[in-house]
Amino acid sequence: MRSFWSITLATLAKDIRLEWRSKDALNAMLFFSLLVVVIFVFSFDPLAEESRHIVGGLVWVAFLFAAVVALNQTWARELRNQVLDAYRVSPAPANALFLAKSVGNFLLVCLLEALMAPLFLIFYNLRVLGPAWQLIPVALLGTWALVVNGTFFAAMSIRTRSRELMLPLLLFPVSIPAVLGMVAGTTSILTGENPAHFYIVLLLTYDVVFTTACLALFQTVLQAE
Amino acid sequence: MKKAFPILAVLTFILLAYAFYQAMWVAPTDALQGDVYRIIYYHVPSAWTAFLLFFINFIASVQYLASATPSGERAAKWIVIVIGIIGAVAPFIPQVRQQLPAGLYPSSVATTVLAIPVFYFLIGKYFPGQNLDVLAVTTAEVGVVFCTIVLITGPIWARPVWGIWWAPGDIRLTSTLVLWLIYVSYLVLRRFSDSAQTQKLAAVLAVFGALDVPLVYFSIWFFRTQHPQPVIGGGGSMDPRMLNVLLINWMAFLCFAFLICWSRFALEKMRREVEEAEALESLAEGGELAAQPSSAKIPLSRGTR
Numbered sequence: 001m002r003s004f005w006s007i008t009l010a011t012l013a014k015d016i017r018l019e020w021r022s023k024d025a026l027n028a029m030l031f032f033s034l035l036v037v038v039i040f041v042f043s044f045d046p047l048a049e050e051s052r053h054i055v056g057g058l059v060w061v062a063f064l065f066a067a068v069v070a071l072n073q074t075w076a077r078e079l080r081n082q083v084l085d086a087y088r089v090s091p092a093p094a095n096a097l098f099l100a101k102s103v104g105n106f107l108l109v110c111l112l113e114a115l116m117a118p119l120f121l122i123f124y125n126l127r128v129l130g131p132a133w134q135l136i137p138v139a140l141l142g143t144w145a146l147v148v149n150g151t152f153f154a155a156m157s158i159r160t161r162s163r164e165l166m167l168p169l170l171l172f173p174v175s176i177p178a179v180l181g182m183v184a185g186t187t188s189i190l191t192g193e194n195p196a197h198f199y200i201v202l203l204l205t206y207d208v209v210f211t212t213a214c215l216a217l218f219q220t221v222l223q224a225e
Numbered sequence: 226m227k228k229a230f231p232i233l234a235v236l237t238f239i240l241l242a243y244a245f246y247q248a249m250w251v252a253p254t255d256a257l258q259g260d261v262y263r264i265i266y267y268h269v270p271s272a273w274t275a276f277l278l279f280f281i282n283f284i285a286s287v288q289y290l291a292s293a294t295p296s297g298e299r300a301a302k303w304i305v306i307v308i309g310i311i312g313a314v315a316p317f318i319p320q321v322r323q324q325l326p327a328g329l330y331p332s333s334v335a336t337t338v339l340a341i342p343v344f345y346f347l348i349g350k351y352f353p354g355q356n357l358d359v360l361a362v363t364t365a366e367v368g369v370v371f372c373t374i375v376l377i378t379g380p381i382w383a384r385p386v387w388g389i390w391w392a393p394g395d396i397r398l399t400s401t402l403v404l405w406l407i408y409v410s411y412l413v414l415r416r417f418s419d420s421a422q423t424q425k426l427a428a429v430l431a432v433f434g435a436l437d438v439p440l441v442y443f444s445i446w447f448f449r450t451q452h453p454q455p456v457i458g459g460g461g462s463m464d465p466r467m468l469n470v471l472l473i474n475w476m477a478f479l480c481f482a483f484l485i486c487w488s489r490f491a492l493e494k495m496r497r498e499v500e501e502a503e504a505l506e507s508l509a510e511g512g513e514l515a516a517q518p519s520s521a522k523i524p525l526s527r528g529t530r
Contacts, residue, residue, distance in 0.1 A: 149433075156426050160417040169413050173406035174433050177440040202440075209436055217429050220290060224422040 007092045011100035025073045029066040029112050036062040041123050051124040056186035059120050067109050068168050071150040074101050075158045094219040102151045109143050129192030141203035142182035152214040155221050178206050237480040244477035252470040264382045270478040271374040278368030282361050284344045286431035289357040305345045312338025358424040363489045365408055372405045400441045407434035
């Protein structure tokens with residue numbers, strides 16, 4: 001019997017290797033969020049001052065939609081050759097699988113954000129007025145909030161009839177506080193008008209609450225029959 | 226049910242008519258807002274009813290999840306008892322009392338928290354097994370209807386009084402909207418999922434939704450709220466004649482909601498019985514086939530998809 005963490009690491013390594021070889025999800029996400037950026041630039045064409053106020057919303061909407069692309073693939077990949085059924089009968093702890101999947105998605109979405117953030121800066125001529133380093137905790141905590149619930153709800157939506165359609169319908173309502181925290185936090189850092197500490201605490205609370213809930217209930221969702 | 230239902234239906238109708246008469250003609254006109262304020266007799270009772278139904282849905286979902294294993298059931302029972310004890314005592318401790326928002330009485334907080342164990346054990350007693358899930362569907366559906374009424378009547382009132390239809394960033398408005406969105410997604414999940422696992426997945430989603438609402442509330446708590454203060458248990462003051470009419474309306478709405486829930490509950494039970502009978506029938510047919518030498522495979526368990 002292998003330990004919890006070695007199973008987590010093995011699954012994570014497998015997912016990363018698969019993604020590294022195919023680059024399916026990453027390419028789709030990158031191109032998708034690039035399209036969103038371009039469409040937003042055409043439709044708003046803001047001045048530098050205005051763009052500071054709206055770009056927080058745009059950037060997170062783009063990442064949210066792009067993340068759904070990756071999240072949908074998480075479990076769909078395991079349906080081929082009944083891998084998911086094999087997981088269910090194996091003695092490996094369900095949470096090891098869930099953590100591996102969440103961390104894999106987290107790394108993927110973080111990579112996307114790191115690649116796309118400069119594009120936003122260029123297209124919108126942004127200059128950060130607040131403490132820029134605070135964007136990092138907001139981004140990390142916000143991404144984890146999206147990804148941990150997203151991975152969980154993707155495992156739920158895979159059991160429904162129209163899988164790809166279900167995920168955003170389940171994920172977006174529950175993610176509203178997190179999205180609110182990310183958008184308001186990013187905006188307040190970009191404009192430098194108010195401190196972002198409150199939003200970082202909010203995101204941290206959200207992450208702790210929902211990570212606990214996901215870990216407590218994932219077994220039920222995986223074995224639901 | 227056959228006898229009691231029409232009697233209750235007639236009583237509810239009479240009560241609704243009386244409440245309408247009270248709201249439209251008996252209640253005094255508001256000094257500041259004029260007659261437009263009368264919409265609160267529909268807005269506020271709908272909101273209370275919707276929140277009550279969502280609360281029942283949450284309790285039923287938790288109990289449904291907990292009842293899957295004996296250890297889970299025991300743990301949930303003790304957690305609920307501890308919550309009840311802490312909730313009943315804590316608001317009266319001076320240190321905690323200071324933390325309560327202004328205008329919120331400790332006794333109303335304690336009563337609200339005590340509702341958790343009371344409802345938990347009542348629901349567990351009267352809705353055993355699969356009935357918990359039937360109750361969850363029923364309350365979610367009826368709750369969404371009442372919540373929709375709240376979200377429609379609110380802007381109708383806000384337009385003449387505030388001058389705007391909707392106040393973005395307002396605590397109550399946003400958290401009610403999010404609650405509505407979550408329960409709509411709950412119903413969508415139920416609609417799109419296959420019958421064998423829907424119940425557990427829906428119960429899990431209900432728990433997530435219940436965790437979400439306090440966070441929404443917390444996330445915007447420091448924004449100034451435009452919404453009037455709560456009438457009961459809060460600092461708001463209301464003409465006793467108005468309060469009286471409001472409570473009559475709430476009684477009428479509760480009876481109405483109970484009536485709909487009752488019929489919806491019976492309908493859902495019947496639907497499941499029919500489904501079960503059909504499944505048994507097809508299984509029996511399959512069994513006859515299986516007895517023959519060239520047997521087709523009987524689907525003993527439903528597939529994962």
